[in-house]
Amino acid sequence: MHSQTSPTKVKWCFVMENTIKVICYGVGVIGGKIAKAILKKKGITIVGAVDVAKEKVGKDLGEVLGLDKKLGVTVTDDPEELFSNIEADIVVHCTSSYLHQVYPQIIQCVKAGLNVVSTCEELSFPFDKYPELASRIDKLALDYGVTVLGTGINPGYLMDTLSIVLTAPCLRVDHIEVTRMMNSAKRRIPFQKKIGTGLTKEEFIEKMKNKIITGHVGLYESISMIAAALGWKLDRIEEFDPEPVIADRDLETPYTKVPKGHVAGLKSIAKGYMNEKEVIVLNFVAYAHVPEEYDEIIIKGEPNIHEKIIGGVHGDIGTVAMVVNAIPKVLNAEPGLLTMKDIALPSAAVEDMRIYVA
Amino acid sequence: MHSQTSPTKVKWCFVMENTIKVICYGVGVIGGKIAKAILKKKGITIVGAVDVAKEKVGKDLGEVLGLDKKLGVTVTDDPEELFSNIEADIVVHCTSSYLHQVYPQIIQCVKAGLNVVSTCEELSFPFDKYPELASRIDKLALDYGVTVLGTGINPGYLMDTLSIVLTAPCLRVDHIEVTRMMNSAKRRIPFQKKIGTGLTKEEFIEKMKNKIITGHVGLYESISMIAAALGWKLDRIEEFDPEPVIADRDLETPYTKVPKGHVAGLKSIAKGYMNEKEVIVLNFVAYAHVPEEYDEIIIKGEPNIHEKIIGGVHGDIGTVAMVVNAIPKVLNAEPGLLTMKDIALPSAAVEDMRIYVA
Numbered sequence: 001m002h003s004q005t006s007p008t009k010v011k012w013c014f015v016m017e018n019t020i021k022v023i024c025y026g027v028g029v030i031g032g033k034i035a036k037a038i039l040k041k042k043g044i045t046i047v048g049a050v051d052v053a054k055e056k057v058g059k060d061l062g063e064v065l066g067l068d069k070k071l072g073v074t075v076t077d078d079p080e081e082l083f084s085n086i087e088a089d090i091v092v093h094c095t096s097s098y099l100h101q102v103y104p105q106i107i108q109c110v111k112a113g114l115n116v117v118s119t120c121e122e123l124s125f126p127f128d129k130y131p132e133l134a135s136r137i138d139k140l141a142l143d144y145g146v147t148v149l150g151t152g153i154n155p156g157y158l159m160d161t162l163s164i165v166l167t168a169p170c171l172r173v174d175h176i177e178v179t180r181m182m183n184s185a186k187r188r189i190p191f192q193k194k195i196g197t198g199l200t201k202e203e204f205i206e207k208m209k210n211k212i213i214t215g216h217v218g219l220y221e222s223i224s225m226i227a228a229a230l231g232w233k234l235d236r237i238e239e240f241d242p243e244p245v246i247a248d249r250d251l252e253t254p255y256t257k258v259p260k261g262h263v264a265g266l267k268s269i270a271k272g273y274m275n276e277k278e279v280i281v282l283n284f285v286a287y288a289h290v291p292e293e294y295d296e297i298i299i300k301g302e303p304n305i306h307e308k309i310i311g312g313v314h315g316d317i318g319t320v321a322m323v324v325n326a327i328p329k330v331l332n333a334e335p336g337l338l339t340m341k342d343i344a345l346p347s348a349a350v351e352d353m354r355i356y357v358a
Numbered sequence: 359m360h361s362q363t364s365p366t367k368v369k370w371c372f373v374m375e376n377t378i379k380v381i382c383y384g385v386g387v388i389g390g391k392i393a394k395a396i397l398k399k400k401g402i403t404i405v406g407a408v409d410v411a412k413e414k415v416g417k418d419l420g421e422v423l424g425l426d427k428k429l430g431v432t433v434t435d436d437p438e439e440l441f442s443n444i445e446a447d448i449v450v451h452c453t454s455s456y457l458h459q460v461y462p463q464i465i466q467c468v469k470a471g472l473n474v475v476s477t478c479e480e481l482s483f484p485f486d487k488y489p490e491l492a493s494r495i496d497k498l499a500l501d502y503g504v505t506v507l508g509t510g511i512n513p514g515y516l517m518d519t520l521s522i523v524l525t526a527p528c529l530r531v532d533h534i535e536v537t538r539m540m541n542s543a544k545r546r547i548p549f550q551k552k553i554g555t556g557l558t559k560e561e562f563i564e565k566m567k568n569k570i571i572t573g574h575v576g577l578y579e580s581i582s583m584i585a586a587a588l589g590w591k592l593d594r595i596e597e598f599d600p601e602p603v604i605a606d607r608d609l610e611t612p613y614t615k616v617p618k619g620h621v622a623g624l625k626s627i628a629k630g631y632m633n634e635k636e637v638i639v640l641n642f643v644a645y646a647h648v649p650e651e652y653d654e655i656i657i658k659g660e661p662n663i664h665e666k667i668i669g670g671v672h673g674d675i676g677t678v679a680m681v682v683n684a685i686p687k688v689l690n691a692e693p694g695l696l697t698m699k700d701i702a703l704p705s706a707a708v709e710d711m712r713i714y715v716a
Contacts, residue, residue, distance in 0.1 A: 037529055040529075153527055157526060157527055158527075161523075161526075161703070162523065164703060164704075164705045165519075165520065165523050165703060165704055165705065167705050167706035167708075168515060168519075168679070168680060168683055168704030168705055168706060169511055169515055169516075169671050169675070169676035169679045169680055169683075170679050170683075170706040170708075171395055171398075171675065171678065171679045171682065171706070171708075172706075172708060173706050173708050229703070229705045230705065230706060230708055230709070231707070231708065231709040231710075231713045231714060232708075232709070301706075301708075302675065302679075303671060303672050303675050303676070304669075305667060305671065306667065306668040306669055307665065307666070307667045307668070308665070308666050308668060309663060309664065309665045310664040310665070310666060311662075311664055313527050313661060313663065314661050317527070317529065317660065317661050318527035318661070320529065321526070321527045321528050321529045321660075322526060322527055324529065325526055325527075325528075340703070341703050341705070342702075342703075343703075344700075345519070345522060345523060345587070345698070345699050345700075345701075345703060345704075346522075346523055346526030346703075347522045347523065347525050347526055347587045347588065347699070348525035348526060348528040348529070348530075348531050348588060348659075349589070350525075350528075350529075350530060350531050350588055350589065350590075350659075351588070351589040351590070352589075355589045356589060
């Protein structure tokens with residue numbers, strides 16, 4: 001484990017026979033997929049696993065992941081104890097979308113001298129919405145010489161990092177609009193449920209009012225990150241209530257049937273304004289059997305840039321890859337609470353993971 | 359001017375009243391456009407200009423740039439003398455595509471304690487083709503505490519940096535193919551001439567054999583950079599002779615008429631191989647009245663990524679923007695010979711340039 005008092009980044013000092021040691025904090029759907037992806041990589045090992053789910057605690061991680069072998073790692077619900085017994089380089093953290101929920105967990109990791117890469121959406125750029133929590137995490141990370149990063153496919157990449165990178169050939173940027181158009185029928189059933197698939201419009205609105213349907217978490221953070229990269233001081237960021245997308249014909253997905261007139265999914269929109277003008281628009285659209293899947297970035301400026309990922313990027317695979325690929329970059333980074341705009345150029349870590357660590 | 363002996367990066371220590379001070383080394387077509395773009399930015403000033411062209415030396419830069427005002431900067435052909443008389447933070451260097459030609463110029467800047475951002479294509483990733491020159495520049499830059507970067511739209515962005523960034527959501531990368539499809543009729547006349555527009559096929563082949571037509575410079579460097587980012591050890595990189603694209607009808611451009619059967623432009627292809635398999639293919643295609651302009655990146659892996667910039671990015675504007683936007687990133691970077699994969703996430707510097715300097 002890293003020294004808990006060093007004021008500068010504790011250099012990850014592996015010997016080539018050794019591997020990067022990871023603790024998986026949260027082995028739910030995404031955390032589990034990340035764990036499986038790590039197991040397929042060379043030069044990296046899972047040395048601990050944390051989860052609060054009763055059916056997982058005390059079991060071998062291999063069993064929890066549905067593998068037909070034991071990994072010799074027992075899932076625990078006591079991270080404190082785990083951290084004091086196990087040496088690790090980094091925590092892969094996947095428990096919640098909301099910063100106030102993950103804050104004590106992140107702090108716990110940092111105080112144990114562990115670097116953190118987290119899928120927490122609100123951690124991807126927390127400085128505007130949660131300046132105080134962000135500042136506390138940053139200060140503590142600096143004190144303990146570790147790096148904390150929130151990432152994922154979105155927020156973390158498609159709407160923010162990639163938009164930022166696409167401004168690089170621009171002399172002027174007037175307006176950025178990003179649209180993620182997803183076929184939810186191809187996604188996990190909990191995701192389909194979360195976006196209200198199959199509900200009546202009235203049920204959707206009811207659930208939205210009760211915050212059961214929240215829309216996409218992270219649009220605010222993506223807008224903040226783009227603005228920060230461009231040096232834009234925004235007047236405000238507006239997050240609109242998610243709108244239901246109504247099926248124009250009878251639909252069927254692996255989750256449910258959607259009669260014509262019922263909800264096929266939703267649209268989440270957020271906008272950033274500067275000098276009273278709309279300058280950033282993010283559209284997150286996910287519904288069953290969308291005619292075309294894509295991720296599109298349109299920059300108006302000099303020159304205009306019209307970029308599109310045809311077919312889009314699958315959310316779960318993308319998030320798993322973003323997190324795994326961020327591991328060496330986090331290990332190399334300066335200490336502190338960083339964001340995707342601060343760490344090294346994103347790229348895939350496809351070979352032995354140790355070669356990417358400086 | 360920076361100290362000439364500091365072994366670590368000399369921090370750019372502006373006071374907010376001051377501005378970033380630039381010397382323009384080479385004020386030809388691209389260098390001139392960059393100078394004009396810098397003049398439009400806040401927080402940055404041109405304090406010196408170098409060119410060897412007799413018709414420019416001794417004239418005011420404003421006149422050379424075709425502006426209707428004087429800038430109080432006289433173009434000189436003696437950089438040595440300029441560097442010893444003028445304080446500056448960075449040299450914007452635009453003289454040649456070839457490293458052996460620019461090497462003494464870069465060395466001169468470094469020895470004057472000046473950071474460098476250059477459009478020299480072969481400087482964008484020189485470690486494979488010119489390991490010795492690269493190592494010497496790197497060592498000297500470290501000795502003098504300055505940063506040297508080669509960038510531009512291509513190499514520097516469209517085929518390499520953007521490809522690298524697009525691998526970030528991938529767990530596996532098997533193959534990368536990039537195609538830049540340009541309508542040369544919309545480009546500068548020297549560019550149209552350089553790619554053989556209007557020649558007969560025989561004339562094209564003759565000029566190609568005599569190295570008058572060289573095809574696109576930088577494919578080798580882009581392949582090297584992608585491979586380095588992914589940690590791929592390539593067996594070899596093949597650069598193929600440029601192939602003429604034959605007009606299938608009579609064409610006309612601002613440069614010339616192209617009768618059917620004559621050369622409308624060219625196609626430059628390069629390939630990178632690993633373990634005897636083709637893993638990177640770059641296609642640079644530029645001819646008059648190409649049916650569709652675009653920049654496309656296709657990654658085969660997990661997941662597949664199919665990305666396209668519809669309409670493409672204009673080469674000259676893009677290169678100008680890449681260089682201008684790189685200035686604060688170079689000032690912030692660690693010393694040494696760096697590449698686009700090493701410096702901070704690329705982005706547009708659209709506000710007062712000083713706010714981007716840490």
